Amino acid sequence: MVNAAAITALKHDLAAEARRLGFVACGIAPAAEDALRAARLEAWLAEGRHGDMAWMQDRAHHRRSPQGLWPEAQSVIALGMSYAPAADPLALEAAPERGRISIYAQGQDYHDTVKKALKALARWLVMEAEKRDLGGADVKVFVDTAPVMEKPLGAAAGLGWQGKHTNMVSREHGSWLFLGAIYTTLAFEPNVPGRDRCGSCDACQRACPTAAFPAPYQLDARRCISYLTIELKGPVPLEFRKALGNRIYGCDDCLAVCPWNKFADSAARMQAFLPRAELVAPRLADLLALDDAGFRRLFSGSPIKRIGRDRMVRNCLYAAGNSGDPALAGPVRALLDDPDAAVADAARWALGLLEP
Ligand code: B12
Numbered sequence: 255m256v257n258a259a260a261i262t263a264l265k266h267d268l269a270a271e272a273r274r275l276g277f278v279a280c281g282i283a284p285a286a287e288d289a290l291r292a293a294r295l296e297a298w299l300a301e302g303r304h305g306d307m308a309w310m311q312d313r314a315h316h317r318r319s320p321q322g323l324w325p326e327a328q329s330v331i332a333l334g335m336s337y338a339p340a341a342d343p344l345a346l347e348a349a350p351e352r353g354r355i356s357i358y359a360q361g362q363d364y365h366d367t368v369k370k371a372l373k374a375l376a377r378w379l380v381m382e383a384e385k386r387d388l389g390g391a392d393v394k395v396f397v398d399t400a401p402v403m404e405k406p407l408g409a410a411a412g413l414g415w416q417g418k419h420t421n422m423v424s425r426e427h428g429s430w431l432f433l434g435a436i437y438t439t440l441a442f443e444p445n446v447p448g449r450d451r452c453g454s455c456d457a458c459q460r461a462c463p464t465a466a467f468p469a470p471y472q473l474d475a476r477r478c479i480s481y482l483t484i485e486l487k488g489p490v491p492l493e494f495r496k497a498l499g500n501r502i503y504g505c506d507d508c509l510a511v512c513p514w515n516k517f518a519d520s521a522a523r524m525q526a527f528l529p530r531a532e533l534v535a536p537r538l539a540d541l542l543a544l545d546d547a548g549f550r551r552l553f554s555g556s557p558i559k560r561i562g563r564d565r566m567v568r569n570c571l572y573a574a575g576n577s578g579d580p581a582l583a584g585p586v587r588a589l590l591d592d593p594d595a596a597v598a599d600a601a602r603w604a605l606g607l608l609e610p
């Protein structure tokens with residue numbers, strides 16, 4: 255029989271240790287299936303809203319619930335790390351000759367930073383459970399890439415609520431939290447779920463350049479610029495190319511207009527997520543000239559390296575076409591015969607706009 259007072263004390267100390275490791279939010283959610291959440295995931299997949307992200311479908315039975323992935327799990331420790339920006343994420347809209355990289359990708363790769371802290375916290379938990387005679391604890395850590403529904407779990411653990419833009423919003427940190435989770439066999443008392451505080455606001459719904467929200471709280475990834483610039487291989491459908499503007503990696507528009515961001519303090523941001531100077535306002539002309547080696551050098555340690563040179567240059571070509579800057583016609587023309595078919599196609603499209 256596990257001592258209830260001891261497990262409550264451990265939960266309290268866990269939150270303190272999480273803070274020490276850089277997490278600004280920590281809470282507990284049940285590991286059992288939530289029927290509504292699972293049904294909404296299935297409905298999203300059935301509509302095909304995941305587009306080409308087949309990996310969302312592949313392990314849907316694991317994604318539905320923590321116990322679907324790991325039947326022994328009793329609790330989910332949901333964690334948030336701040337990447338609140340100091341500057342206006344949308345300011346670069348006024349500089350079409352430069353590419354806009356979304357805030358989350360301007361610093362070091364969050365997968366590495368969050369994973370490292372999650373592992374340290376999980377190790378601490380296992381040791382403490384043993385020291386406190388709680389019968390031993392097993393743990394698994396996740397950030398982003400595993401079949402885990404991090405946003406609804408974060409909301410269920412009281413970190414915030416899923417806003418109408420579908421991301422998890424926090425009262426203290428606005429839209430700017432990276433999420434991670436630790437599943438554990440320890441049965442902690444769950445926190446009270448976060449209350450929806452969107453009210454009548456619809457700023458994010460109106461801000462989306464591609465009308466990617468079929469309804470509030472629902473996203474069709476196939477229309478989202480984040481998906482189109484990061485996940486989609488091959489050419490971006492013509493109907494979206496103009497709307498990309500100068501966004502070359504991800505999109506912050508629906509996040510940036512959220513009124514709850516006014517409480518977010520960039521001082522809470524992890525040092526690792528400070529923007530790298532060369533990724534804040536890169537010149538499209540420089541990015542268009544990248545070869546594979548140059549791409550790897552520039553984006554080493556950044557989440558951007560995952561998309562490779564071809565997709566980045568493809569995105570920069572759409573941005574060059576949208577820039578209306580005749581000085582970019584030369585660099586664009588140099589890519590007309592690129593061996594990558596999507597790059598060559600994007601160069602033709604861009605040149606058509608720059609030299610009609
Ligand atoms: C797939 C994915 C994407 C896809 C699809 C996004 C999406 N909304 O599903 C794409 C590539 C588009 C994407 C984009 C981005 N992503 Co992303 N992505 C993921 C990933 C891997 C899975 C998300 C998922 O499960 N989607 C499936 C759908 C079904 O889930 P859902 O949105 O939770 O669906 C719920 C709602 O629709 C709701 N619902 C449905 N109907 C209704 C009706 C009502 C009335 C209500 C109240 C609710 C409701 O219920 C559903 C189930 O809970 C997670 C990491 C992870 N493992 O969780 C990161 C993650 C969600 N992404 C993240 C980020 C930062 C982004 C971007 C901001 C990056 C950028 N700047 O470009 C954008 C934001 C775009 C947006 N508005 O969502 C963060 C979000 C952090 C946070 N605070 O929430 C995560 C958690 C990664 C991380 N570890 O930090 N992403």
Ligand code: SF4
Nearest residue numbers: 462478479505507508
């Ligand atoms: S990230 Fe951009 S494109 Fe995607 S839903 Fe938000 S505003 Fe729309």
Ligand code: SF4
Nearest residue numbers: 417418452455458512
């Ligand atoms: S912008 Fe408004 S509607 Fe959208 S998530 Fe924030 S509070 Fe909710």
